Amino acid sequence: MSQSLDRALVILRELGEGPRTLDDLATTLDVHKSTVLRLLRTLEKHRFVQREGARHHRLGTALFDLSFRALEERDVRRAVEPHLRELNARTGHTVHLASYEAGEVIYIDKYDSRHQVRMYSRIGKQAALHCTAVGKILVGALPEHERRAVARSIPYPRLTANTIADADAYLAELEQVRQCGYAVDRREHEDFIHCIGAPVRGPRGEVLAAMSLSVPEMLLDFEGLLGLLPELLTAARAASADCGWRPEDSPENPERGRTPR
Amino acid sequence: MSQSLDRALVILRELGEGPRTLDDLATTLDVHKSTVLRLLRTLEKHRFVQREGARHHRLGTALFDLSFRALEERDVRRAVEPHLRELNARTGHTVHLASYEAGEVIYIDKYDSRHQVRMYSRIGKQAALHCTAVGKILVGALPEHERRAVARSIPYPRLTANTIADADAYLAELEQVRQCGYAVDRREHEDFIHCIGAPVRGPRGEVLAAMSLSVPEMLLDFEGLLGLLPELLTAARAASADCGWRPEDSPENPERGRTPR
DNA sequence: CTCCTTCGTTGCGTACAGTGCAACAACTAT
DNA sequence: ATAGTTGTTGCACTGTACGCAACGAAGGAG
Numbered sequence: 001m002s003q004s005l006d007r008a009l010v011i012l013r014e015l016g017e018g019p020r021t022l023d024d025l026a027t028t029l030d031v032h033k034s035t036v037l038r039l040l041r042t043l044e045k046h047r048f049v050q051r052e053g054a055r056h057h058r059l060g061t062a063l064f065d066l067s068f069r070a071l072e073e074r075d076v077r078r079a080v081e082p083h084l085r086e087l088n089a090r091t092g093h094t095v096h097l098a099s100y101e102a103g104e105v106i107y108i109d110k111y112d113s114r115h116q117v118r119m120y121s122r123i124g125k126q127a128a129l130h131c132t133a134v135g136k137i138l139v140g141a142l143p144e145h146e147r148r149a150v151a152r153s154i155p156y157p158r159l160t161a162n163t164i165a166d167a168d169a170y171l172a173e174l175e176q177v178r179q180c181g182y183a184v185d186r187r188e189h190e191d192f193i194h195c196i197g198a199p200v201r202g203p204r205g206e207v208l209a210a211m212s213l214s215v216p217e218m219l220l221d222f223e224g225l226l227g228l229l230p231e232l233l234t235a236a237r238a239a240s241a242d243c244g245w246r247p248e249d250s251p252e253n254p255e256r257g258r259t260p261r
Numbered sequence: 262m263s264q265s266l267d268r269a270l271v272i273l274r275e276l277g278e279g280p281r282t283l284d285d286l287a288t289t290l291d292v293h294k295s296t297v298l299r300l301l302r303t304l305e306k307h308r309f310v311q312r313e314g315a316r317h318h319r320l321g322t323a324l325f326d327l328s329f330r331a332l333e334e335r336d337v338r339r340a341v342e343p344h345l346r347e348l349n350a351r352t353g354h355t356v357h358l359a360s361y362e363a364g365e366v367i368y369i370d371k372y373d374s375r376h377q378v379r380m381y382s383r384i385g386k387q388a389a390l391h392c393t394a395v396g397k398i399l400v401g402a403l404p405e406h407e408r409r410a411v412a413r414s415i416p417y418p419r420l421t422a423n424t425i426a427d428a429d430a431y432l433a434e435l436e437q438v439r440q441c442g443y444a445v446d447r448r449e450h451e452d453f454i455h456c457i458g459a460p461v462r463g464p465r466g467e468v469l470a471a472m473s474l475s476v477p478e479m480l481l482d483f484e485g486l487l488g489l490l491p492e493l494l495t496a497a498r499a500a501s502a503d504c505g506w507r508p509e510d511s512p513e514n515p516e517r518g519r520t521p522r
Numbered sequence: 523c524t525c526c527t528t529c530g531t532t533g534c535g536t537a538c539a540g541t542g543c544a545a546c547a548a549c550t551a552t
Numbered sequence: 553a554t555a556g557t558t559g560t561t562g563c564a565c566t567g568t569a570c571g572c573a574a575c576g577a578a579g580g581a582g
Contacts, residue, residue, distance in 0.1 A: 008266045106326075295532085
């Protein structure tokens with residue numbers, strides 16, 4: 001492990017919270033100012049950091065460049081984008097695309113609701129595994145032993161009265177999700193929002209990503225949201241088709257986590 | 262300057278081009294494999310890099326997280342977003358929001374055209390200063406000496422027959438832009454696309470960002486695009502109002518580059 | 523099935539890069 | 553003026569990150 005690189009990455013994380021001064025950083029990292037200064041200079045040279053005024057530093061443009069490049073490279077995202085966009089246009093509600101990567105579920109695309117009340121989320125943000133529709137879809141698609149391992153290892157913070165609270169209940173829920181072909185989050189993550197999710201599949205029926213529709217309760221009750229399920233499933237199937245999925249091949253799908261290279 | 266950090270950042274840039282193996286990286290960096298390995302491990306630990314299969318590495322999710330956070334923090338972007346979105350909805354064409362930061366113009370937001378033919382761009386991408394509408398708006402808004410310095414220092418690659426080719430012509434064009442309150446790119450950047458741009462202003466009339474509308478010639482000729490100018494200007498003014506601009510204060514605006522802190 | 527190549531991984535000794543220190547410079551506030 | 557911040561520079565020392573070389577695992581060719 002490289003010490004200086006390690007420190008630099010902590011600096012970046014810290015700057016992700018907002019602009020900081022040299023001293024701020026030196027204090028939180030518990031290293032000498034001059035050390036921080038040198039690291040910042042290198043980061044600056046590569047445009048990962050830029051100065052704001054005389055003393056403040058903030059994240060730079062190289063970061064945007066890199067991350068949008070990386071997002072573009074994910075073919076799933078590119079293929080699903082039009083369908084996501086259309087689902088958003090048809091329903092007017094917030095839609096998300098999420099992917100399972102290295103033990104975590106993160107949002108890789110998003111279109112916001114047309115309405116005033118919006119759900120807080122962000123591309124790049126981690127989604128909770130135990131109380132979101134996308135989390136259930138993606139973890140549910142893992143091979144059994146891995147699924148069990150995940151279920152046992154994650155924490156179960158109780159975010160609302162409906163949040164699933166332990167591994168057994170979670171595994172049962174995942175089983176349910178696998179059977180239905182879709183997942184719901186009925187006020188499990190936030191008190192006034194419910195959500196439905198569906199898988200996007202690839203050529204061998206493997207789950208590549210999860211698509212979801214989130215609606216605040218004041219706009220639509222849970223039954224109303226379920227009424228949109230056909231729209232969601234249609235969109236997810238169309239997206240899957242664009243990713244190479246052929247429905248006839250796999251009526252009941254094999255367990256699969258990610259695309260082998 | 263920190264050597265190891267420097268190398269790590271080069272690795273990230275390299276991975277921005279696509280997934281690489283350890284050897285690939287060692288070769289392009291011209292350092293020993295074991296060195297690359299250690300850097301990669303540190304990057305991995307912080308989720309800046311993730312493995313893809315056994316041997317390939319690609320950019321990780323921390324990058325998305327950071328960059329979207331940073332984008333969110335830019336208040337301009339947040340304030341302008343709805344107007345950008347509406348302009349996109351009304352016209353159906355590609356709209357961009359760009360900002361001048363540390364000598365470069367980069368796209369900080371974008372909504373794609375509804376049509377099949379799309380312009381290639383990406384959030385985080387640098388825009389050419391001499392042949393894009395946003396570049397002209399933003400450089401044109403700099404104080405005179407800085408504007409001249411920029412004009413003299415940048416290269417003038419000839420991308421089409423219409424591209425401005427030298428500093429004098431550029432400065433004259435910028436003067437024009439300042440007078441009109443909008444900028445055009447009449448096939449200066451790409452042969453089949455033209456573009457119009459307008460400034461988004463802050464409380465003191467200073468230019469915070471530039472908004473633009475890009476349309477392929479086959480969809481709309483240049484006069485047709487100019488017909489959309491009122492739409493663009495209305496959107497830009499509404500966005501400016503949301504950023505604290507009060508039109509009556511500054512009929513002719515003072516020169517100003519960036520917001521002081 | 524075996525050999526051979528290719529690529530990732532590990533342990534180690536050394537050199538130099540990165541560190542902390544202390545003094546200095548630029549600003550603000552009082 | 554004076555004192556208190558905070559950024560910047562030069563320097564000497566030490567520990568970290570480097571390259572090396574040997575090992576191990578995986579995959580392909582014959």
